[in-house]
Amino acid sequence: MNKPAPSFRLRMFLVTALIVSTVLVCVAVVAGSTFYAYEVRRLDSRLCAEAWRLVSRPPPPGDEARFAADVAGKLRVRPTDQLLLSSEGDGGGGVLKYGPWPGVLALDQLDWSDVQASGPPRTCSVAPLVTAGTEWRVARIADAASRGLVAADLASIRGELWDALKRIAAIAAPIALLLTGLGAWLLSWLALRPVNRLRDAMKSVDERALDQRLPTEREAREFRELIASYNGMLERLEAAFNQASRFSADAAHELKTPLTILRGQIEQAIPLAEASGLQVSLAEMLDEVGRLASISRKLLLLSQADAGRLALLRTRVDLGAMLNERVADAQMLGLDATFAADIGDGLLIEADEQLVGQVLNNVLGNAIRYTPAGGRISVKARATPTGVEVVLRNSVRHVSQVDRARFFERFYRGDAARSREADGHGLGLSLSRVIAHAHGGDLVLMPSADTEVELRLTLPKHGPPTP
């Protein structure tokens, strides 16, 4: 068996979540890189300003550490390992070198770009510098007289940016998730609403209501097509069903007139053929006509029931008395089987006496016929709060599970019944169940051992209210 696909809602949620998170990641990448470029430009101008200060007012010798701490504070870097200072020139300060400068510096090979610096017209240029594992940003101010270099570790602004992103993500992610869930739920609700409506409408259609059609007016265009094709399917089904039902009704009916004539003429001929061998043949013919008549009657009733038109003549019926009569018949036959009957009191129901009698005749007749010598038959009937329940159990030679599954099938006979002796037509049980259904009851085959058959007949006390 295939594993069922996961729920539609769940799939909607996952797809929506995937889309939303992709969008979020894209936004974060674009915003982050823009913000980073902006921060680098800001750092450039600050570096230039500090370089200018270094050149114009260099710290007195011995005061470099304080100066460096001051510069580091303005650039928001650690003075110990994230800042490089270097100056030389005529300012009187001589040569200053602060921070972990690399040994050899090929300053002219750096990718310098100019920055419009504030202050006197000296050009400031900046460039990226990579030393052992650290990325720096270097600003340089140089003229004929002096030269100043200030460099800051880029890790500082990267760290700031990363912290900011993490803070935003911590707030945004749950909100996005919540919105995604809500959105997915809303979407799937909207998408499923017409489908659910359709499902409910389809459920209410059964074999008795094939003439139902689902309304299309108030549905969206996409669903209108679906409903229209469903309606079309129902229409074809109804036509085929009606045709089949009408066909068997017509066939059964057409048989009735010739059967009536045959039966009547044979019946009239029997006394005339007295004391000749012909009389026996005529009697046999009469019995065969009787068999045909019984089959055609059952077919007609079945086709009427299929079309939901089994007209019941409900009267007050004493099911207990009816059962007792048949139990007495069984006892009269002197069966070679143990017969136990437990018929409760007050089994009064409103039912069609003729049809219910036929059901009892059929199931009890079968039980008596198919119970092997030395077997057991038991009939239990009791009143239930809603009606009457009759449980009929009898031993049989062997009824396989395959046979059980086809028990109520029309024209089906189990192996035991396939002999000519057993004069069923394979329609009796099917018709019995249909009659029980027409009364609002049921006839079911209960699970039991292979060598036993248990039938449970339920009939309601009152019929359904007539519409």
Place this chain on the structure above:
Amino acid sequence: MKVLLVEDEARIADFVCAGLAGHGFTVETCSEGNAGFERAAAGGFDVILLDIMLPGRDGLSILAGLRAAGVGTPVILLTARNELGDRVEGLNLGADDYIAKPFYVEELAARIQALLRRLSGDRNSRLQVGNLVLDRLDRQVTCMGHTIELTTREFNLLEYLMRSAGRVLTRKQILEHVWGYDFDPSTNLVDVCIQRIRRKIAFIDPAGDAATPIESVRGVGYRFRQAP
């Protein structure tokens, strides 16, 4: 007893006439609906047998027309197509009984007699053939003044045989009349029941043992011996 049969199928009408004539009924037939209604409304019949599907006017409409016109003659419907539905509708319209096609003429005759007895207030509830007397009202059978205890089935079977005294009835015919549709526990149910009735009669009337009133007709069925 006069019977009007409204039936369009001539061969059915033929054997019904013949069969009912054997029970002492005079049958007049009519094969068209409107003519059937005219004839029925004119009166003079003890029972009207109405087919449902008729040319001109259908049986249910004839029945409704008759009852509307105040004609109270008992009506038995001969239903075919929609047996159950016509039964419900027919009884609602005032039919007295119905019989489904295909029927046995003996069964039809039994129904007519039962209907007439019911309507005549059971004045003729006693039926005597030979020295057996059957009382439908008390549901009692007596033989030479002694009551014979019979079960419901035995009583119904004996009554059916006595009403058709002199005619052979097959086991199937008896089974359907006494037990109804679709009861077929074994082929010898009718035989067993008849044996029991015979034994009970023989117990009262030892002379009857040799000449039992219920004869077996080999290969056919049973017949109640007609009184000489």
